[in-house]
Amino acid sequence: MRVRPHLLETPHSGIRRMADLASTIDDPIELAGGDPNFTTPGHIIAGAAERSSAGSTGYAPGEGFLELREAIVAKLGRVNGVTATPDEVCVTTGACGGLFTSIMLAVEPGSDMLVPDPGWSNYAAMIHVLGARAVPYPVDASTDWRLDAGAVEAAITPDTTALLLNSPGNPTGVVFDPADLVEVTEMATRRGIAVISDEAYDEVVFDREPFSVASQVRSDLLLSVYSFSKTYAMTGWRIGYVVGPADFVQELSLHQEPVVSSAATISMHAAAVALEGPQDCVGEMVAAYEERRNKAMALLDAEGIGYVRPGGSFFIMVDIRDSGLDSWSFATRLVEQHRVVIVPGLAFGQGGEGFVRVSLAAAPEAILEGLGRVAETLHELKDRDRAAV
Numbered sequence: 001m002r003v004r005p006h007l008l009e010t011p012h013s014g015i016r017r018m019a020d021l022a023s024t025i026d027d028p029i030e031l032a033g034g035d036p037n038f039t040t041p042g043h044i045i046a047g048a049a050e051r052s053s054a055g056s057t058g059y060a061p062g063e064g065f066l067e068l069r070e071a072i073v074a075k076l077g078r079v080n081g082v083t084a085t086p087d088e089v090c091v092t093t094g095a096c097g098g099l100f101t102s103i104m105l106a107v108e109p110g111s112d113m114l115v116p117d118p119g120w121s122n123y124a125a126m127i128h129v130l131g132a133r134a135v136p137y138p139v140d141a142s143t144d145w146r147l148d149a150g151a152v153e154a155a156i157t158p159d160t161t162a163l164l165l166n167s168p169g170n171p172t173g174v175v176f177d178p179a180d181l182v183e184v185t186e187m188a189t190r191r192g193i194a195v196i197s198d199e200a201y202d203e204v205v206f207d208r209e210p211f212s213v214a215s216q217v218r219s220d221l222l223l224s225v226y227s228f229s230k231t232y233a234m235t236g237w238r239i240g241y242v243v244g245p246a247d248f249v250q251e252l253s254l255h256q257e258p259v260v261s262s263a264a265t266i267s268m269h270a271a272a273v274a275l276e277g278p279q280d281c282v283g284e285m286v287a288a289y290e291e292r293r294n295k296a297m298a299l300l301d302a303e304g305i306g307y308v309r310p311g312g313s314f315f316i317m318v319d320i321r322d323s324g325l326d327s328w329s330f331a332t333r334l335v336e337q338h339r340v341v342i343v344p345g346l347a348f349g350q351g352g353e354g355f356v357r358v359s360l361a362a363a364p365e366a367i368l369e370g371l372g373r374v375a376e377t378l379h380e381l382k383d384r385d386r387a388a389v
């Protein structure tokens with residue numbers, strides 16, 4: 001079967017490439033993925049099973065059950081400070097599905113979409129598949145990955161139709177300053193550029209309350225994308241949602257129809273139970289991620305290794321510039337010689353070079369063991385370089 005040649009050039013995720021490499025060795029320490037080591041809380045699984053057993057196993061409306069969209073509206077007010085109505089919400093197959101369909105509606109073939117560099121590699125793949133061009137805007141490690149309105153504006157081309165924001169960020173762990181998010185969103189929408197705000201990790205924040213740019217900027221050009229994957233450890237249920245103007249959301253529902261029809265019925269039930277049930281599980285998991293982050297930072301501090309303090313999400317970017325190796329060589333060496341799977345910063349764009357991404361979604365013992373081996377390797381390489389001078 002012939003594949004459209006354009007799609008043979010899709011930039012696939014470096015995370016997958018590392019996972020493939022890891023599959024060739026025994027007993028790896030897996031710190032590459034963003035899949036929580038928690039299983040979905042029991043009451044969510046039980047609630048979904050109960051509703052299915054009661055007979056709700058058929059197709060769902062394209063935009064999602066009203067009960068779920070109402071629960072999402074309540075959550076948006078409670079957590080994000082965003083006022084919305086159910087017809088401004090479309091349930092999607094994870095944030096992935098919401099991002100893809102939103103980008104499909106917002107970009108034209110041949111147009112440009114701005115993405116953060118470093119940024120989650122799937123953005124570039126989605127944009128490429130849709131025949132548009134991903135144009136990076138820098139977020140710089142030397143400024144703690146700060147969102148700089150000037151740098152974003154400088155990256156705008158005459159063909160730019162959309163801009164992607166991601167906070168809390170993957171791979172950086174950065175939580176952008178609210179004022180910067182507002183400034184960039186206002187600048188872009190004023191220029192007629194659609195803003196897609198990927199907030200898949202909205203509740204996984206450590207040092208401040210969640211912030212959604214839609215709580216301060218109302219614009220027909222602003223979409224916010226959320227997920228149940230990270231907040232409730234529900235990655236495998238493939239369920240998320242997009243919030244935006246009602247007419248756009250209706251198009252979104254219509255345009256996911258030919259591809260997925262709708263998100264899965266059982267997953268919508270699970271999502272409704274997640275939102276309507278007790279929220280202690282969220283606090284407990286976020287506290288666990290925060291503790292892992294703190295332990296990881298303490299280990300790196302004790303070893304004298306650089307990193308940028310993550311404010312949220314599941315990741316910490318470790319500075320490996322002292323190793324004298326590029327990030328792919330460093331990460332490959334870690335797998336082959338130390339059985340630790342991490343992701344080279346370059347997999348997320350040029351701006352990630354000099355760093356490796358370490359996941360905090362794994363068990364704390366694995367994180368500390370893996371980081372210990374990263375530290376050992378860095379020291380070895382540094383000493384070797386010193387000896388060679």
Ligand SMILES: Cc1ncc(COP(=O)(O)O)c(C=O)c1O
Pocket residue numbers: 034093094095096097120166169170198200226227228229235238239240
């Ligand atoms: C930044 C970011 N956005 C979106 C997603 C996709 O989330 P979902 O599982 O809801 O599709 C991920 C998953 O890793 C992510 O890291």
